[in-house]
Amino acid sequence: MSLRSTSIPQGRPRSESLPPSAQRLFEEIAHQLPYISTYTELVFENVKPDDGSLVCRSLDGHAETERRGARINYNSVTRVLRLKFMPISLHDVHQRWINTSIVEWRYRDLLTEQESDLLWSGVGTTFDQFSGMYSGSSKQPDHYLRVDTDPSPQIVVESGWSESFPHLRNDKDLWMLGDPSVVLVILLRWTTISNGRIKGCAEVWRRDTVGRLISSTLDIFPAPSPSPPTEMIQFTKRELFGAAMTPGANPDTVFELDVAKLRQFAEEVITKMNMQPA
Known part of the structure; x- marks a missing residue:
């Protein structure tokens, strides 16, 4: 030990x-x-x-x-x-990002009032429903989206400094391999570099059509140049709501989390830390 x-x-x-x-x-x-x-x-x-x-x-x-x-x-x-x-604001900035996104989904009528009432956006709740070799595990995520009182989240965010990133990778395995209800895990990696600057990236994990784990990485800082065609993390209403889909809802409706918006919020926080985005 x-x-x-x-x-x-x-x-x-x-x-x-x-x-x-x-x-x-x-x-x-x-x-x-x-x-x-x-x-x-x-x-x-x-x-x-x-x-x-x-x-x-x-x-x-x-x-x-x-x-x-x-x-x-x-x-x-x-x-x-x-x-x-005592998590620092940078490690929690995704909370503002996700909650702002939910408001936008509602404003754009991607979410109905009934669906909005079902959606739970939370931090630090204890989840211990893991199965198989992960039975006995316990996790309090840095952020999650779940439906109503489901025992499991569907979307999870974990955030930390680069020194802790191996632990975040293990968190990803816990969520994706230990709980089939989790469809998407976003790992946010923050790194301090020279001259008071901070790098950041989002590593996005999901399952492919045969259940294998696949990932993609989006840069937060430095901002990519030229700008990529899209910086959206996407998932469907079916993935988010599952069996709780409301009657008449389109399961293929796409929800987006815009990394450009996360970059904007993170820059504000980093500036308050008297540091700079890389």
């Missing part, structure tokens, strides 16, 4: 009724929490599935994790428990 942290505090609060190995892991995490005051990731490796599941549930209701906007994730295949605290 390995832990990456930014601080070495003292004192160990306890969570009762956990087996010894899970208790020790919970204590090691709770030991760190009061000292976290900026964006921090804690990563534990070689965590057994039973322990990972128990610790996730214990942390989910912990006052200190809630206070720090924690996103709690456990992958039963990689056996990695990964906790993100």
Whole structure:
């Protein structure tokens, strides 16, 4: 087991009724929490599935994790428990992007009022419905779209610095291989480079017609030049609503997420960070 942290505090609060190995892991995490005051990731490796599941549930209701906007994730295949605290605005800028897009879909009559009421756009909800080798995993995504109270999301966004991108790739596998309801995963990769600049790209994952995972990459920063024919991430109403399609709806209606709009929002955030887009 390995832990990456930014601080070495003292004192160990306890969570009762956990087996010894899970208790020790919970204590090691709770030991760190009061000292976290900026964006921090804690990563534990070689965590057994039973322990990972128990610790996730214990942390989910912990006052200190809630206070720090924690996103709690456990992958039963990689056996990695990964906790993100106090996400920065750049890692959350996609929330504005997606919610603005939903408003536009409604304005353009791509969504009816009934469909709009069914659509749930959220952050950090706990999903643990994974199957097969991913059974026992738990995930709090950086963003998701799901329909009504479905147990699974259909569209997922995960975002982070390039140093964490291998974990995001594993998140993609968890979503796409562990939950057949997920049709699209967008990974946003942000990289700091020289002279206070930030690069960014969107890696888009979906299944082809025979179920294999395929990907495409769209540059955010530097902005592509010349501009490509399209910077749209597209999916259909059938993919988004599935069995919850309303009577008379056209399943082939196409929804779009415009990467140019994400670039605009991200540039505003990066400027506020006293940095520049690459």
